[in-house]
Amino acid sequence: MRKMSSKATNLLQPRASRIKQKLENALEASILELDDVSYKHAGHAGVKDGANETHFNLKVVSSKFDGQNLVKRHRMIYDLLGDELQSGLHAISIVAKTPKEVGGK
Amino acid sequence: MTIAAVASLSVVRLSSSTRNPAYSSFITATPRNFRFPKDSRSLSLVRVSSTHKIRLSPYIVRCSATQDAELKSTIDKVVNSEKVVLFMKGNKDFPQCGFSNTVVQILKSLNVPFQTFDILENNVLRQGLKEYSSWPTFPQLYIDGEFFGGCDITLEAYQNGDLQECLEKAMCS
Numbered sequence: 001m002r003k004m005s006s007k008a009t010n011l012l013q014p015r016a017s018r019i020k021q022k023l024e025n026a027l028e029a030s031i032l033e034l035d036d037v038s039y040k041h042a043g044h045a046g047v048k049d050g051a052n053e054t055h056f057n058l059k060v061v062s063s064k065f066d067g068q069n070l071v072k073r074h075r076m077i078y079d080l081l082g083d084e085l086q087s088g089l090h091a092i093s094i095v096a097k098t099p100k101e102v103g104g105k
Numbered sequence: 106m107t108i109a110a111v112a113s114l115s116v117v118r119l120s121s122s123t124r125n126p127a128y129s130s131f132i133t134a135t136p137r138n139f140r141f142p143k144d145s146r147s148l149s150l151v152r153v154s155s156t157h158k159i160r161l162s163p164y165i166v167r168c169s170a171t172q173d174a175e176l177k178s179t180i181d182k183v184v185n186s187e188k189v190v191l192f193m194k195g196n197k198d199f200p201q202c203g204f205s206n207t208v209v210q211i212l213k214s215l216n217v218p219f220q221t222f223d224i225l226e227n228n229v230l231r232q233g234l235k236e237y238s239s240w241p242t243f244p245q246l247y248i249d250g251e252f253f254g255g256c257d258i259t260l261e262a263y264q265n266g267d268l269q270e271c272l273e274k275a276m277c278s
Contacts, residue, residue: 041203070258078241085241091204094257
């Protein structure tokens with residue numbers, strides 16, 4: 001019962017929170033910035049009218065990206081957000097860096 | 106350029122078409138022309154067993170495994186048909202998405218010849234490409250038959266020179 005209610009609660013969270021949670025858990029990101037820019041894409045071809053939380057900008061810094069080229073890093077993120085992409089997330093602009101690349105440790 | 110007409114493509118004859126002319130009536134490949142099924146009726150039978158065929162006039166539908174293999178084969182040929190192939194929303198003259206437009210403008214600024222396909226015109230192609238590329242969004246850029254990336258990757262590669270290097274290699278090969 002507790003598990004069911006926490007799952008239900010999860011679904012009620014805004015998409016942005018769910019995305020952040022999934023990425024933080026899986027990538028152990030040192031930096032994770034997520035911006036909802038759906039308003040910039042209103043009326044976009046292929047997007048339903050009035051939809052929100054459809055387009056996001058994401059910046060994530062994680063050591064899990066070490067040794068991965070850009071395609072692999074983006075695929076990693078898309079795989080984590082598979083459910084969101086099936087349920088209305090339309091596009092996500094990704095900046096995926098390692099701590100070294102942003103000048104960190 | 107619509108999906109139905111692609112210039113300078115070699116003949117593609119799907120092997121199943123000789124056994125099933127009706128199937129080939131909606132996935133045909135003739136010289137200088139690719140055609141993808143326009144509707145998803147043919148894909149609605151993924152639950153049908155491999156031993157069962159259903160006739161949907163004017164289509165005869167095979168099992169989903171055969172359809173997937175043929176769609177994959179056709180996409181293989183399309184991505185290799187030109188050195189630079191872009192699957193996008195709209196076309197190079199009328200992009201219908203900011204991300205697609207960004208890639209178009211980058212390629213135009215580099216003066217590379219490239220072919221575009223409008224995935225908004227054909228949902229079968231749209232869904233098939235997502236699986237083929239293991240990439241859920243568009244645009245999708247292919248260089249020399251290999252998936253290069255979407256808008257973000259193309260933009261970053263353009264800014265750091267990797268895209269130009271990759272294009273030069275492709276054009277010379």
